[in-house]
Amino acid sequence: xxxxxxxxxxxxxxxxxxxxxxxxxxxxxxxxxxxxxxxxxxxxxxxxxxxxxxxxxxxxxxxxxxxxxxxxxxxxxxxxxxxxxxxxxxxxxxxxxxxxxxxxxxxxxxxxxxxxxxxxxxxxxxxxxxxxxxxxxxxxxxxxxxxxxxxxxxxxxxxxxxxxxxxxxxxxxxxxxxxxxxxxxxxxxxxxxxxxxxxxxxxxxxxxxxxxxxxxxxxxxxxxxxxxxxxxxxxxxxxxxxxxxxxxxxxxxxxxxxxxxxxxxxx
Amino acid sequence: xxxxxxxxxxxxxxxxxxxxxxxxxxxxxxxxxxxxxxxxxxxxxxxxxxxxxxxxxxxxxxxxxxxxxxxxxxxxxxxxxxxxxxxxxxxxxxxxxxxxxxxxxxxxxxxxxxxxxxxxxxxxxxxxxxxxxxxxxxxxxxxxxxxxxxxxxxxxxxxxxxxxxxxxxxxxxxxxxxxxxxxxxxxxxxxxxxxxxxxxxxxxxxxxxxxxxxxxxxxxxxxxxxxxxxxxxxxxxxxxxxxxxxxxxxxxxxxxxxxxxxxxxxxxxxxxxxxxxxxxxxxxxxxxxxxxxxx
Numbered sequence: 001x002x003x004x005x006x007x008x009x010x011x012x013x014x015x016x017x018x019x020x021x022x023x024x025x026x027x028x029x030x031x032x033x034x035x036x037x038x039x040x041x042x043x044x045x046x047x048x049x050x051x052x053x054x055x056x057x058x059x060x061x062x063x064x065x066x067x068x069x070x071x072x073x074x075x076x077x078x079x080x081x082x083x084x085x086x087x088x089x090x091x092x093x094x095x096x097x098x099x100x101x102x103x104x105x106x107x108x109x110x111x112x113x114x115x116x117x118x119x120x121x122x123x124x125x126x127x128x129x130x131x132x133x134x135x136x137x138x139x140x141x142x143x144x145x146x147x148x149x150x151x152x153x154x155x156x157x158x159x160x161x162x163x164x165x166x167x168x169x170x171x172x173x174x175x176x177x178x179x180x181x182x183x184x185x186x187x188x189x190x191x192x193x194x195x196x197x198x199x200x201x202x203x204x205x206x207x208x209x210x211x212x213x214x215x216x217x218x219x220x221x222x223x224x225x226x227x228x229x230x231x232x233x234x235x236x237x238x239x240x241x242x243x244x245x246x247x248x249x250x251x252x253x254x255x256x257x258x259x260x261x262x263x264x265x266x267x
Numbered sequence: 268x269x270x271x272x273x274x275x276x277x278x279x280x281x282x283x284x285x286x287x288x289x290x291x292x293x294x295x296x297x298x299x300x301x302x303x304x305x306x307x308x309x310x311x312x313x314x315x316x317x318x319x320x321x322x323x324x325x326x327x328x329x330x331x332x333x334x335x336x337x338x339x340x341x342x343x344x345x346x347x348x349x350x351x352x353x354x355x356x357x358x359x360x361x362x363x364x365x366x367x368x369x370x371x372x373x374x375x376x377x378x379x380x381x382x383x384x385x386x387x388x389x390x391x392x393x394x395x396x397x398x399x400x401x402x403x404x405x406x407x408x409x410x411x412x413x414x415x416x417x418x419x420x421x422x423x424x425x426x427x428x429x430x431x432x433x434x435x436x437x438x439x440x441x442x443x444x445x446x447x448x449x450x451x452x453x454x455x456x457x458x459x460x461x462x463x464x465x466x467x468x469x470x471x472x473x474x475x476x477x478x479x480x481x482x483x484x485x486x487x488x489x490x491x492x493x494x495x496x497x498x499x500x501x502x503x504x505x506x507x508x509x510x511x512x513x514x515x516x517x518x519x520x521x522x523x524x525x526x527x528x529x530x531x532x533x534x535x536x537x538x539x540x541x542x543x544x545x546x547x548x549x550x551x552x553x554x555x556x557x558x559x560x561x562x
Contacts, residue, residue: 010359014377017378020396024392078287082288086285090281098285104296104545108296113303114524119530120302139289139290194382198385198386198387201498216499219391220502246383
């Protein structure tokens with residue numbers, strides 16, 4: 001009996017959790033004059049999306065976000081793979097100290113260093129550039145730890161065998177370690193992509209032009225250009241446009257998505 | 268001699284592999300922190316075009332600043348409101364999502380999806396939920412005759428509104444860690460508990476909960492750090508108001524640096540933040556078994 005009640009309660013919670021998304025989705029298709037009322041009717045329209053698309057350069061924002069997300073991911077994969085291999089397989093002078101230095105980045109993430117890093121970018125004359133948004137994230141201690149974990153489980157014999165066949169260190173890394181760590185790369189990739197797709201404060205501070213602004217900042221500027229609730233339907237449409245690509249990817253690959261997060265989180 | 272050379276080669280090789288990461292780590296973590304420490308001992312605001320050394324004045328002013336204490340205590344309440352609740356809820360979600368038979372996919376999706384929604388989008392949606400008169404919550408409260416509550420405009424309610432929203436946003440993420448933890452618990456333990464006829468509450472109390480303890484500690488640390496990192500929503504929803512009732516430390520740093528342009532003070536505040544997070548990290552590092560997560 002108790003089990004029944006908690007079961008129903010947890011289902012109720014799931015429905016409650018879905019509500020904000022479904023409500024925003026519903027509002028985004030409502031004609032403007034019905035957006036704020038709860039009276040039920042079957043009027044739906046695509047007008048809001050059309051208006052939003054015309055009112056703000058969302059195509060440019062999509063492109064910017066896309067470039068930033070891909071650029072960060074590529075750089076992180078390269079730097080993290082190299083560092084993870086060194087930490088996992090080599091004994092060298094200063095290893096423990098370096099490991100702690102890497103740990104510090106997890107404890108003091110770039111998110112809280114917005115003001116100091118603004119000054120660094122200013123000194124490098126990289127304010128209001130896409131590369132400036134990306135640079136602070138090019139080294140990912142989280143990625144290094146995740147990959148180090150995986151590389152450690154790969155038996156040394158495989159590396160020896162590859163060396164016997166005349167592979168150099170790069171080929172060993174590329175042909176032995178990287179393919180065997182694929183699930184970890186996927187897990188890290190998903191975490192990184194959703195993080196940078198959603199990142200807001202940092203790009204807000206350093207960008208100043210349409211050419212460099214990511215979707216999140218574009219959305220905030222669009223939403224703040226209205227004072228009253230009269231444009232709810234349009235703001236909802238803009239919000240859905242920002243959420244949609246990641247959400248779609250999530251719904252399509254739900255199992256892999258959650259398993260990847262379990263994989264990366266369980267370590 | 269030969270061994271010496273081989274050793275030297277490995278050293279050089281390892282450092283070269285680490286170099287790319289190290290450059291960015293030094294440039295965007297260690298150098299900025301160092302610069303900030305120095306700047307925090309300088310007066311550098313709109314009134315002083317050339318920063319000059321002023322000792323611990325910034326820190327003194329900070330300790331006398333009512334707003335600083337306000338945002339610090341807000342942040343502590345925010346942490347107290349979000350950390351235990353979202354951790355406990357995440358555990359409940361994981362236990363349920365782990366064994367529910369029908370609708371498993373729906374339940375997991377419903378709990379988890381807020382994780383991948385940008386905080387800024389969350390803020391837009393919840394702003395509409397909390398809006399007086401027209402908002403979703405007001406429509407519901409109207410059934411109780413209290414539809415005119417201004418959740419974000421009221422000093423007492425605004426923090427509750429934020430806390431609830433953040434629990435919604437992050438509980439599903441923490442659920443994932445618990446789902447991973449649950450998979451590591453041996454099935455045999457449950458079988459032998461069932462043989463002895465233990466009730467499900469006893470099994471939870473004696474087996475599941477203790478074995479998930481490392482996950483619980485890990486999740487609460489992330490939740491605590493998050494409570495200091497999450498401020499995006501303030502830009503959209505309240506700007507820290509009314510009268511700093513919802514202001515948090517990182518948002519105050521943002522205001523101090525980029526609205527008031529007081530760089531010395533922004534530096535001092537950043538140092539407080541860094542020390543705070545490092546202290547939490549030290550607690551984690553020394554008191555909990557670090558082996559579980561980093562080895």
